[in-house]
Amino acid sequence: MPTAPQSTDELYQALRENDRRPYGRTRTVTAEELVEAAERFEDPAALVHALLELQEAYNYGSEPRKSPVVFARLLTLFDEQPDVFDERLRHMLFWRFKWVAHALRQIPEIPLTSLRQWLAQMRERYETAGLGLQPYYQQAYQLAAHVGEDTTLAYELWAGRGRTRLSDCEACEICEHARHHLTTGDAERALRTWEPVLAGKASCQEEPARSISYALLPLVQAGRTEQARELHLAGYRGCRRNPSMAQETGRHLEFCALTGNEARGLELLAENRGLFDEVDSPLDLLGFLTAVEVLLQRVEFLGHGDLPAAGYPGRTWTVAALRAEVRARADDLAARFDSRNGTTAHTDRRRARLDRAPLLDTLELTLRTRGLDDVAPAVAPAVAPAVAQAAAPAVGTAAEVPDSLPELIVRARTLDEQGHPDARACWTRLRDLVDADDYTHPEDPAVGPLARLRADLLAEEANRAGEKDEFADAAALHEEAAALYDAAGRPADAAVARGCALLATAQIAPEDAAAAGTRDADTAEATTAELTAAHASLVALHERTSGMAPFQEARLLRLRATALGLRLQTSRNEEHAEPLRAEVAALHAFATRHGLDGQISGALLLRCSTFALTGDLPAAVAEIDALLDRLRTQGPAWHLPRTLGLRGRLQFGLGDAEAAHADLTESLRLAADWPAGTVDTARLHGDLAEAAMRLGRPEEALRQLTRSAELALRHGSRTDAFCAYSGAAQLCLELGRVEDCIALLDSVMAEPDIAAGEVDDRLTAQLRLTRARALRAGEDLKAATAEFVALAAESAGWDDDPASHVMIAAEAAVLLGESGEFGRARQAMDQALAAHDKAPSYEQLSNCLRELARLQAQQQGPDGLADALAFLDDAGRIADEARAAGHRAQGRSLDTALAYEHGRVHAHAGEYEAALAALEKALALLGEPAQDDDRAGEWAECVRLAAIVEGHYLERAADALTRLDAAVSQLTSSGHTEEAEPLTSLAARLRDAT
Template sequence: MPTAPAPHPQNTDELYQALQENDRRPYGRTRTVTAEELVETAEQFEEPVPLVHALFELQEAYTYGSEPRKSPVVFARLLTLFDEQPDVFDERLRHLLFWRFKWVAAALRALPEIPLASLRQWLTEMRDRYEKAGLGLQPYYGQAYQLANHVGEDTALAYELWASRTRTRLSDCEACEICERALYHLAAGDDERALRTWEPVLAGKESCQEEPARSVSHSLLPLLRTGSTDRARELHLAGYRSCRRNPSMSQEVGRHLEFCALTGNEARGLELLAENRSLFDEVDSPLDLLGFLTGVEVLLQRVEVLGHGDLPAAGYAGRTWTVAGLRAEVRGRADELAARFDTRNGTTAHTDRRRARLDRAPLLDALELTLRSRSLDDAIAAPDPVPAARAAAAVPDSLTELILRARALDEEGHPDAQACWARLRTLVVARDYTHPDDPAVGPLVQLRADLLSEEASRAGEKDEFADAAALHEEAAALYDDAGLPGQAALARACALFPAVEALEQSADGAEAKVEALTAVHASTVRLHEDTPGLEPYQEARLLRLRATALGLRLQTSGSEEHVAPVLAEVDLLQAFATRHDLDWQISGARMLRASTYALSRDLPAAVTELDALLDRLKAHGPAWHLPRTLGLRGRLRLLLQDPSAAHADLTEGLRLAADWPADALDTTRLHADLAETCLHLGRPDEALRHLTRSAELEMRRGSRTDAFCAYSNAARLSLDMGRVEDCIALLDSLLAEPDVAAGEIDDRLLAQLRLTRARALRAGEDLKAATAEFVALAAESAGWDDDPGSHAMIAAETAVLLGESGDFGRARAAADQALAAHAKAPSYEQVSNCLRELARLQAQQQGSDGLADALAYLADAGRIADEARAAEHEARGRSLDSALAYEHGRVNAHAGEYETALAALEKALALLGEPGRDDDRAGEWAECVRLAGAVEGIYLERVGPALSRVDAAVSHLTASGHTEETELLISLAARLRGEE
């Protein structure tokens, strides 16, 4: 990354260096302020040429920093210098000067306080200057057309005068002119012709500083209107990223917000608005601000129409906004801006265009823009996501009936108990709550204990173990006060488990957990035996807790000696439940038995048990146990290498689970398991849908860490699938979450999200952003003393990316970090690959000048290969030794050391050996032969031996069945024979 310029360059050389460094900065206040300081410095040297360069840099900073009021002032100084000292301007500076007449014309149009007569006068000045300098007038007519369009005059003639003329060296770039022609057709209502005109820009064949981002933002609605929804979605994702938070592209941001509002993506629109909140205060161009605010208002208007005007919205700094409040503020400011332009222009064009945008009806009810689909309802806190229809059916109106219904459902573990408890929580905390005077209901203290017990269960599901244990204990004390020893015993037994779950999963932690679970079982047995008068459902629950404790112990230890005790407890539970006709506990017992078989690695027996259980559930119920049972059988079938059967089970489980609240049946697990199964079946798109659905459900129920993990997996999968923009958009959405910004998410999980995003940026060829993120991650991970392996991986990737950009000084430093981390936690292949790639890059980019540094990288890679050999490490891919020999060949070839290169390549071939029929090294061997043949035949001009080498390799590969690997060799042979 560029270093900060010296505050006061001491000579012109330092000034030019500072100007170059500032030119690498992104547009914004830092670049602009630095440019202003450099102009002041240039003035002190009393040399006109450095001052001209500094003034050009300052005008550029003002133009792309959205400060149109200052750009013409700087240009006036340049024009005066040109008139007074024309010889100071060489051909390049002269070209820049005449080019920027157009910049001034655009800046003046953007300022409603500049009279229309002054705009026309400036165009006359431009025409006169161009004619005097013998320059073609097509650029002048382009500006005349843009002024006519801005004012709202009939543009037909102005368009023809511009578009029919031959382009000159001073014409706007092809991409910008394409955009203007497309917008002309768009204004005429011809979407199809506009899109045909835009195609070279939208396809990436033409681009510039503002393109294709500007064209993309304008093309989104025409694409929707012509049915190209997938293209619109793709361009929105890529185009928005190119303009977000950029003051000079605030109008483009506004059009992306409008696109969200008209496609059923209002929630994403609010998210993007929050990301661009700074634009409210940073945009100094009235015209840009008008376009931005109108797009904002389209979004806010749509949200308010949908009945969500009270949602929070990101707006002007200094106060908290709701959607309705911000819309009123934005409307007032935008109306005033439009009126100022119309007053200046003597037309109603800007008010009319603004009204047309605000009057547009939605084009689609719903278009899935990102992998993280969110609705406006998701923006409202909903702690208990119970389907409304089921909640209404399950909750009685009578308070007495509601309490009794909640307890009855809870006894059998019925999912509808959730809705009853949720309703009771609301009623009990109300000031006017009056507890029923009914012996069947019991005292208020009993109900409070019930609610605490239910709250404890929910805390445990969210891994809030300390809270869960405390709530269970508090509930037990209240049950004692209510004279309910059976319920108190159950609560105390439940309180034993959360503390165990909180134990660390290290080796020592696992041993401690086994001991703790043995103690939990013993304590539960005592509670069971010492509590008189237990009702059957209470005794069955205690029996199930006893079996569960031993099952968890088996899961933790994996010890065969722990199998029999679990099965013995399960038998006790099933026998008791059968005697008392407790169907839900019979099902629970059989589920525990199947799980025990699975944990003891007897998967066929587990599946057989589940087969029988499913038959019983279909005959006797309970129905809500079917999804969970199908889910377990699906997971086991996947382990038994039968993904098709697993998919059938999990899909059916998910279908049946739709009848019940998602939390009660752990639908998130079904989606996650289906995602894994789909990957085994080669269905990545389906897997991605299930992964994101699992993450959404985790997020809604408040399990944010699990949600972020699931989303992280989805992001990596989307990147593996080549859906780069989807990956980046998903991660941008996650990284904008308030708890991420507040530092409440685990730093390693957050680093994983950022690492995936950095890789996606690299895959999307946004190397500048990718490099900045990798460098930041490498610096942060350097402090991970407990995880040097991850730091080695990040530092190695950072080094390669820096090398690709030619920053070999920092690349060497990052590689040294990777080597230091490797010394603590060996990462043979990762670090070796990094060093070899850096060697190639340096030799490729610098030739013989970079050979010494490249060989130093290869020397480091050689030491790693030696270490790996000594440690008897088996490489997962290429052999480190053969890969190193090949890289020596390639590096020396780049540096012109052809004899050394050929010797290294022959060593690599000897290490590889000729590939056999089923040898996966055939491609590597063929490439090594190809490079050796090229070095020998082309650069060393020994054509005969090279041809013999290549022809022999083609024959061998063909005979071994590796015909695809022969294509490049055949092409090289033809070249060596002079046939190409």
């Protein structure tokens, strides 16, 4: 707290501000400071309010040891100065007897006799005050359940009594009843009891999150797995990182452990790592630690005890080590409670949870389903995968990697010359062998010197980097390989490596230009020049290199053609097509003459791409069909998946989504026959998602997008992966799967490179923006507002992208308005208006300004009219600017929408004549709807509101009915019967009222 309140007015204002903070140390420390400040004022009521705020902070901040101390002071003040407590304060005081009873149960050092004495005092106080005893009997039941006594009588004494004003809310009581049925073994009755809470018909601050956490496993046992999945996503969000709901958070970890979602459980544990230190309640900590042990025990049982795990701060943990630590601490806590209570209840309950077998092998909880292998650190395989025979391998057949090192080296090179995908497994095995400390290079003329092998491995590593668009790394590795080839006396191999480096270097230009903020047109021009120069250098390199084998010369020809293909793709200049065709023809002729099937296929693919890049899609399809026929009869078969993928993309251009879907599906089917990395399956899944969307299959598209992202992430293409996840999250939100969207983004945002700020800030901002919109759709207004405000502050510095700042700041302003924070909303909107001057966004700004005006008038009535009209004045200027710029709105006319909003705002403020005049203006601007007029709905709504203002508020029913009858006649005669129905209904109500 910057400065202590200097008056009771400032104190009350500070208390209100603190009440808006989330529970946690900041709120608790501020509450403690406000009690100190209140003690300096001679106003016992102010001290009572400050103490009540402090006890609430302790209660929901999981600090049960301090809550009873604060309540003792409140009780003393009540006994000494009862007149200070008005009816509301008196109600709060007696309500919190239950809080103290709950707090005392949570501390094993408090003797059982003290707990019983407190309940006796509670009963006495309630009886003296003439209050019903149902709340007392509830606390008596909860103590019996906690201790492990027979609860039959205690439950009947509580459940048989009617509710009072001091009873727990209905949702909390439902949870308690259901948990009782669960402990008696009647899970079916428990789920029936929980139904109103699980369905959202009863709720409070901690419900339905608390009920959901206990209902998850019974739901799975009852076969209601989809409901359990949905509730897990919603319920977890309601309790995560909350110290006062540590037990509930733990039950979500336990749910993950028992449904085959151990990897998600570890992810959620990491998100809640702070609970190890922040939970001050021993009972809550016991529940949390037991659930953590259930999860860790399951992970260790599955053979992953060496996985890293998020545990107590100050050291790194493996699953096995953390499990041992958690087990010792939880056993100690259970023993302390049992010692206090004189039973073995807590040890027994703990053991029952730890002994429970998994309920399902797997239950897909989120769109991003990962297994423990996905979160394990990458480890090179001890045994190399099988590879295909070098000579004419059949699709899918494989042979063991040769045991002999010389044979392995020769096999790798032979497969590499063919471009065979199984070469990669050989190189991987060789890399492991060469990197070993005890590696001895064979003295074999067929193998050559170690320098050549190291160059081979560098070249293969460079090719992998190029596949990931890491062109700078690829170029450096190829140059290093070339130097080693020279040292090994392999000038032809060195030339090929330098040719690859030239092409990779030319592709670095777009990255550098983007980093420098260069315009797209300038970037394209620079890239075109780089590729032209690269091609010239490749030609010169080819001409001065002699003694090449056919496969080496073909590779240089392929590099030359590829450079010109990339140039045409970049420039889209028809003049660049003919040189490309000439290079492709040279490659094709050379490859045909020497029987190089892989390079023949590559040349035909480049010829097809040339047609596509010049806009002749039918010719491109004809070329690719011929290539597919050749591949099916002559091979190489591993080129089929990639070629079918290209054909699918060509079908997009021809508008045939069905054909594209078929090609891409077949491509993925064939890709499964080859090792991972042979085909860019991540792109194929992404393209298949596009096909599914064009065919109106969004759920399929969502599955394909998430699969694309997962594969890209495994391949190391993290930016592509996060872009795919962003698209999946947006689609998820559009489909109304709000909780799935939030869960997906929470998981993605927890990725180490995103959390560390190493990913492109705009991409991260897009992920956060989608999440903020999902939070808003999920009615978590506080979290959504905080995220939007943070994004608005960050995007204010995006000088190269003011349009995005307009969008974010405007949405943030509306959210602040929905929360009633109109001062901050005005500031955010002013930022949006300033950015709008650089990047006009007429419709969005107009929409947001009108919405803010409506919100302020609706929430504040006449007191908010002036500020609401100021928002509308800004919207009027936006409309004027749009008109002057010749902008045509995609939706409603900005002028008619503005006039309509003037009507609503004045109506909310009680200015009914002004409201009616504004609505008349809107109607005049719209004009009466004709047949096939898409403005009929807007016109009808304007008439409806005008009639309400006229007939109800201005009490001119006859005029309103005349207006409505004429409008109904106009709409009906022009075929807009559906739009006329609300007006007919309103007219009937007005007639009934007169």
